[in-house]
Amino acid sequence: xxxxxxxxxxxxxxxxxEALAEVLRHAAxxxxxxxETVSLLDASGRVLAQxxxxxxxxxxxxxxxxxxxxxxxxxxxxxxRLRIAGQIRAGEAxxxxxxxxxxxxxxxxxxxxxxxxEIMTGAAxxxxxxxxxxxxxxxxxxxxxxAAPGRxxxxxxxxxxxxxxxxQGQVLLPAGTPIGAAEIAVAAASGRxxxxxxxxxxxAIVATGDExxxxxxxPAPHQIRNSNGYALAALVAAAGADPRRxxxxxxxxxxxxxxxxxxxxxxxxxxxGGVSAGKYDLVEEVLAEFGAEFFFTGVRMQxxxxxxxxxxxxxxxxxxxxxxxxxxxxxxPGNPISTQVTFxxxxxxxxxxxxxxxxxxxxFVQATLAEEVHGKPGLTRLLPARLxxxxxxxxxxxxxxxxxxxxTANARANCYAVLPxxxxxxxxxxxxxxxx
Numbered sequence: 001x002x003x004x005x006x007x008x009x010x011x012x013x014x015x016x017x018e019a020l021a022e023v024l025r026h027a028a029x030x031x032x033x034x035x036e037t038v039s040l041l042d043a044s045g046r047v048l049a050q051x052x053x054x055x056x057x058x059x060x061x062x063x064x065x066x067x068x069x070x071x072x073x074x075x076x077x078x079x080x081r082l083r084i085a086g087q088i089r090a091g092e093a094x095x096x097x098x099x100x101x102x103x104x105x106x107x108x109x110x111x112x113x114x115x116x117x118e119i120m121t122g123a124a125x126x127x128x129x130x131x132x133x134x135x136x137x138x139x140x141x142x143x144x145x146x147a148a149p150g151r152x153x154x155x156x157x158x159x160x161x162x163x164x165x166x167x168q169g170q171v172l173l174p175a176g177t178p179i180g181a182a183e184i185a186v187a188a189a190s191g192r193x194x195x196x197x198x199x200x201x202x203x204a205i206v207a208t209g210d211e212x213x214x215x216x217x218x219p220a221p222h223q224i225r226n227s228n229g230y231a232l233a234a235l236v237a238a239a240g241a242d243p244r245r246x247x248x249x250x251x252x253x254x255x256x257x258x259x260x261x262x263x264x265x266x267x268x269x270x271x272x273g274g275v276s277a278g279k280y281d282l283v284e285e286v287l288a289e290f291g292a293e294f295f296f297t298g299v300r301m302q303x304x305x306x307x308x309x310x311x312x313x314x315x316x317x318x319x320x321x322x323x324x325x326x327x328x329x330x331x332x333p334g335n336p337i338s339t340q341v342t343f344x345x346x347x348x349x350x351x352x353x354x355x356x357x358x359x360x361x362x363x364f365v366q367a368t369l370a371e372e373v374h375g376k377p378g379l380t381r382l383l384p385a386r387l388x389x390x391x392x393x394x395x396x397x398x399x400x401x402x403x404x405x406x407x408t409a410n411a412r413a414n415c416y417a418v419l420p421x422x423x424x425x426x427x428x429x430x431x432x433x434x435x436x
Contacts (some may be wrong), residue, residue, distance in 0.1 A: 012297040013298035013300065014300070015300050019301075026350065027353035027360075028353070028358075030354055032049070033198045033200075033356060035049035035050065035199070036199050037194050038195060039195075040187055040192060040194065040195060043179045043195040044179055044184060046178075046179050046197035047179065048176065048177045048179055048183070048197060048198075048356075049196040051171045051174050052172050053169055053171050053172060054168055057162050057166070059163075059165060060162065061162050062124065062125040062161055064122065064124075065121060065132070065158050065160055066134045066158045067120055067134070068138065068158065069116040069119060069135075070126055070131075070132055071116045071129055071131055071153070072131070073131035075114070076151075077152040080114070082114060082145055083115050084117070084143050085111060085115040085117050086118070087119070088124065088126065089120045090121065091123070094109055094117065094124065095126075110126065111127065113128075116129075116133075117129065125159055130155040130156065131153040131155055131159065132159055133158075178357050198356030200242040201242065201266075201267035201351070201354040202242045203241045203244065203266055204262065204264070204266040204269045205232045205233055206249050206259045206263050206270065207226050207228050207229040207232075207248050207334075208248070208272065208273040208274035208282075208283060208334070209249075209334060210251045211224055212224060212225070213248075228339050231339065232270055232339065233245055235344075239348050239352065240351070240357075241267075241355060244266055251274070251282065256274065257286050264290070268347075268351065268354060269312070269328070270332060271330070272332050273334025275307070275308050275331035275332070275333060275334075292312050293312075293313070294309075295310050296308070299342075300378055302376060302381045303335060303338035303404035306331075309330055309331075311326055311327065311329065312324075312327045313326055330347050332347075333404070335405045336404070336406075337384065337403075337405070337407070344436050345434070365394075365433050366433065367387055367431065368430055369396055369417070369426075369429045369430070370398075372424075372427060373417075373419060375422045376421075380418065380420060383399070383419065384398070384409050384413035384416060385398050385416060386412070386413055386414055387435075396431065398417055414436070415433050415434060415435050416434040416436065417432075418431065
């Protein structure tokens with residue numbers, strides 16, 4: 001391949017909102033991967049490939065929401081004295097073996113007029129009862145009860161009716177839903193020991209630079225360890241994909257070419273470093289040799305301005321190689337905070353779509369700024385910050401840092417404060433926060 005020289009075009013350097021919109025536009029066009037079946041617990045962190053429907057009504061019976069007595073609301077509110085006919089615990093049917101030992105009497109399950117049945121939270125309300133009187137509102141006199149003064153009941157009070165949560169056959173979780181603990185619980189309640197989930201996309205990770213060494217090597221005074229490769233692998237795995245770390249690409253055209261050729265066999269290619277305008281920043285040049293289409297070659301943001309987004313074209317089969325589908329790529333800046341910020345802003349939304357969850361923006365929330373911050377004209381700034389959760393007013397504090405190479409400051413942060421172009425901010429201003 002020839003050594004094409006790539007000039008940065010200002011038309012490909014976008015504002016932050018425009019760059020995010022461009023990524024989301026491509027994410028919206030991604031088809032989900034093929035499905036596979038896994039065990040229920042192995043589905044955590046994956047994306048559902050098939051609807052989950054209720055296999056029966058939920059709840060499957062009228063369920064008591066309080067400890068107390070199942071009663072007729074009309075009789076109770078009228079102050080009628082009711083005889084305690086028995087007790088129902090969660091998991092028992094009425095009449096229970098303890099209250100009705102004869103199998104012949106099991107068929108007459110309705111509570112009779114003038115009766116009350118002691119009931120526990122979660123138990124099935126017996127026929128003949130239409131409310132549950134809370135134990136705190138009951139006056140007990142031997143084997144009879146009546147309402148405490150001023151206590152009334154409406155029909156249905158302290159009861160969740162059968163099928164109120166979902167009717168049999170109703171879709172509870174549609175395909176495309178990311179699976180966490182709440183979704184695992186719904187699937188388990190529906191009797192699903194296995195789930196159809198989308199295949200994890202593979203993501204090639206290439207860190208570039210002569211200054212990098214792997215962890216099993218002792219760095220010279222002028223070298224640094226390859227932390228970006230590990231950080232990106234952790235971020236990719238947390239996003240639900242399968243990271244594939246490739247060898248460090250040295251600052252030569254041949255080495256960068258070889259790594260890109262290997263990496264494009266995955267579903268997504270991430271390159272860290274080599275995307276600035278320096279003499280040995282070779283990533284864009286080599287991507288152009290592969291026929292890359294560039295959607296942007298920079299974003300007006302800090303940190304992360306040199307970030308690149310594009311797609312390598314599909315390749316037909318040859319005598320030496322199998323066919324290759326088109327492959328999206330990101331060239332991420334090499335400074336660690338820049339790498340991670342641009343991952344959260346741009347890579348993660350695309351990766352969610354590749355996992356089958358559809359197109360969705362990063363996790364932005366609003367919070368109150370705790371201190372004064374000066375803006376920079378023409379740049380959206382994303383600064384390491386700590387979000388202090390408060391019941392009434394979450395507050396965000398900027399973390400002191402020494403620039404985009406300060407990994408320790410980044411580890412002290414739990415979010416990024418998103419500061420708009422050029423605007424000076426004061427304590428009390430409401431700003432956008434990027435969760436991570």
